[in-house]
Amino acid sequence: MSRRDDDLDDEIRQHLRMAAEDRGEESARREFGNVALIKEVTREMWGWTSLERFAQDLRYAFRGMRRSPAFTLTAVLSLALGIGANTAIFTLIDALLLRSLPVHDPQRLIQVIIYQNGKPSDSFSYPVVRALADQKELFSALAGFSGARFNIGSADSVERTPGAWVSGEYYQMLGLQPVLGRLIAPADDKAGATPVAVITDDYWRRRFARDPHVVGRTILIENVPVTLVGVSPPGFSGANVGEVAEITLPLSSNTQLFPEMTGRLTAGPQWLRILARPRPGLSMCRRESAHATPDTQSAAHVYSGRDTRLHRLDPSSQSIPAPAADPDGVGRDGVAHRLRQRGESTARSRASPAARNRDSPSRRRVPRTRDPTIADRKCAARVHRGDGRLCFRRVHK
Amino acid sequence: MLKREPYRNRIELLQGTLDLLILQTLQWGPQHGYSISQAIRANSGDVLQVDTGSLYPALHRLERKRWIAAKWEVSENRQRTKTYRLTHAGKKQLLSEHSRWKRLVEAMAGALNPRSKQA
DSSP: OOHHHHHHHHHHHHHHHHHHHHHOHHHHHHHHOOHHHHHHHHHHTTSOHHHHHHHHHHHHHHHHHHHOHHHHHHHHHHHHHHHHHHHHHHHHHIIIIIOOOSSSSGGGOEEEEEEETTEEEOOBOHHHHHHHHTOTTTEEEEEEEEEEEEEESOGGGOEEEEEEEEOTTHHHHHTOOOSEEOOOOGGGGSTTOOOEEEEOHHHHHHHHTTOGGGTTOEEEETTEEEEEEEEOOTTOOOSSTTOOOOEEEEGGGHHHHOGGGGGGGSSSOOOBEEEEEEOTTOOTTOOOOOEEOOSOSSSOEEEETTTTEEEEOOTTTTTOOOOTTOTTOTTTOHHHHHHHHTTOHHHHHHHHHHHHHTOOGGGTTSOOOOOGGGGSTTHHHHOOOOTTEEEEEESOO | OOOOOSSHHHHHHHHHHHHHHHHHHHTTSOBOHHHHHHHHHHHTTTOOOOOHHHHHHHHHHHHHTTSEEEEEEEOTTSOEEEEEEEOHHHHHHHHHHHHHHHHHHHHHHHHHOHHHHHO
């Protein structure tokens, strides 16, 4: 009831009172008519009734909902789920497809995937990361990393902070410049190097109030003193989409922070994702020449760089020449053959001429496959048989 | 939203004349709603009985058009009473409604009784 409604009530009461004085209450009431109706018609003259009526409808709706709670619950739940699911999906799509990593030239970043026993995996061991990072003629930069949680602070005020282990080339690969101090460099990721850490701009603001003297400060991480060397640029919060890493440490610091878990840095555990920048001009599917990498993953492999394949190294494989009778190499590796059988001949013919041009005998030392599907982005989806095959996936399509 | 129009037709039928009657009644000083209806009834020799369902909407409409102004007072027996008075704009409106009414009456008379005009 508004003030105005009270006034109208008073006014009508006044009218009835005066009429009753003249003619008696009974006849005054009869003469006046339907009080509620008159009030309503009068109220309409105020000119804001559509809004008021909307409020009434709203109140009526709420009363109705209270009367049938089961219906209300169903409706509210389905609306909540519908809206929530859409929001969640959009957030994901936004993060995965629409946003780019806030790094230098994100379109040129690729993720390295390995096929083992026909299954794709994006996890690699530390020595493999090291070995791949050394393939300078293939990648201008390559780095491995993994999300982690660190206990930061002294024993009485430990805060669990999301962070990441990164290899020394991480920031260089992303092409980031520090806003303060310096970022983790390859020299930090060497056995025995002093543990250092880089924090994000956001963490610097929240925990250190943008204190410019934060560089050089020592903080306790897992009860080990670690020197803060720099602050990463604003907007960057880790290379894992949707996962914030507020503090990054070089992988080699595992030795100091977790002495009991140095096994992480051996060839066994495969726990690092790899992002890389291919050399300009290196297509996703160059398929000649081979590079032997040292004894790294599960067994020894020959990394066939341009072929983007890893071959299990058996003593003979390095010396096996591609058979002259089968220049396309179809016979050596059944993949292309099987693909053709499944009606993928178009893909093959597309890649043929270029590959043939490069078929100089001197390069024919390694088994080659005619697996043109590596050429396109769908390689991860299409090629599912090659064992130990390295594939690249564009980080941003 | 529902469109309700119970009394509207009746108000619209009376509208022109009722406005004029109210403004005319208030010419002689501020009055309550009830006394306005009584005055109209008395002055018309009990012919015109203003329905309260038309009177109050009309009063509020005229108030909104600022032709009349309302004022709350507390009477001697401590009850709130609302009185209406004519505003300056209301006086102007009264004059124009007067002349309009006169034209209407003449036109009606002419239309209903063409011969008397010729005579």
